[in-house]
Amino acid sequence: ADDSIYFAIHPTLGFIYNTRPLYLHQLLSTSENTITEFIVNLTVLARDRGHHLSSQTIESSKTKVNIRIQPVNRHAPLISIKQHSTLSLATTPESFGSSIYAIIHVSDEDMGIYGQICSFNIIDGNQHSLFRVTNQSSNDYNIQLIKSIADLFQLSKSLSMFELVVQARDCGQRITNKTIQISLDEHFSMNLQFTSEKYYKELFENSLIGTEILQVDLKISYSTGMMNKYQTSKKLSDIRSLTDNSIHFSIINGNENGTFGITGNGIIYTRSRLDRENVAEYRLVVRAQHHLN
The missing domain is CATH 2.60.40.60 (Cadherins)
Known part of the structure; x- marks a missing residue:
């Protein structure tokens, strides 16, 4: 590269100055960190600007200028x-x-x-x-x-x-x-498990439609390919924050007439009127499923 592009000279006063930052690694075109200095060799020409006859020779003089550049940013991180x-x-x-x-x-x-x-x-x-x-x-x-x-x-x-x-x-x-x-560990498995095998709740037959009966709770377990298993018994809201809000609840048995419903938060509620003379007890089977399983 032409090192002279980094420097200029005042046309009448003769002051030499740099025209751009003097990054040593750019001047060297290398990332070598063992270089302790860099010398730029310039040739300066001075000529007489006075009026001369065409037959006269214009006075001029050349000199060599060596500029020694000391590194301050030798090393990359x-x-x-x-x-x-x-x-x-x-x-x-x-x-x-x-x-x-x-x-x-x-x-x-x-x-x-x-x-x-x-x-x-x-x-x-x-x-x-x-x-x-x-x-x-x-x-x-x-x-x-x-x-x-x-x-x-x-x-x-x-x-x-x-x-x-x-x-x-x-x-x-x-x-x-x-x-x-x-x-990334390739072998994952995740399981959702209710905190209780059975839930029991008494309810009056004159309960209004939409009455919340109980909320099922979950614990999450998962394992890696090394068969190491970890469990937590967090609240459902905490589990949702860990599992991207993708748990789905459903009543899969015991609700043939659609008397009950279940929300996305696991709350079982009434969807229709209750009549104890017709049905005195319900045995519901609830399933929780994550979309990754």
């Missing part, structure tokens, strides 16, 4: 993975939304502002928006899973690994990209 784990459902459901799957340390050997990290981001591979970067300390970052179990289940059908491309940029505008591979 260095990205190192301090901890890395497989993305698996072998984590308790309560931890989703805060699970840390990689701890990244970013360093830079330059001094001053050029050694400071200005940004660290995921620039590719996060098209499903499963992950986010959070700043743990000045140069330490966490990569966290922020989606629900259901999202993870859906992706496990077609993906076995995520390749996230992260980018660190120092305040001298040098960047480093690195690919982080996060494996």
Whole structure:
């Protein structure tokens, strides 16, 4: 490259000045960090601008100017993975939304502002928006899973690994990209189980239509290919937040006349009038199903 494009000279005063930032790695066209300096060799021409007869020779003079450029931003950021784990459902459901799957340390050997990290981001591979970067300390970052179990289940059908491309940029505008591979546990199973095998409730026969009788409750269990099983007995609202609101309740037996209904929150209610003389007891069978099962 023509190094002279980085410099200009005042036409009458002879002051040499730079016309653009002097990034050493751009001048060298390399990322080599062992170069300690760079010398630009310029040739300066001075000519007499006075009026001369055509037969006279115009006075001129040349000189060599050597400009020694000292580096201040020799090093690009260095990205190192301090901890890395497989993305698996072998984590308790309560931890989703805060699970840390990689701890990244970013360093830079330059001094001053050029050694400071200005940004660290995921620039590719996060098209499903499963992950986010959070700043743990000045140069330490966490990569966290922020989606629900259901999202993870859906992706496990077609993906076995995520390749996230992260980018660190120092305040001298040098960047480093690195690919982080996060494996996805292929073998998932999830089961919903009622907190009680039987529910019992007494009801007056003069109850109004729409009377709420009781609410069935669930616990969720799931396992990985290693047959490690984890359970939680959360409230239904908490389970819904973990499973993308995709649990469906239905009464599959004992409700031939449609006397009862069940809401999306598992609340059983009356849909018609009750008559104890005709039916003194109902034995309902309720099913809860997640769309991933």
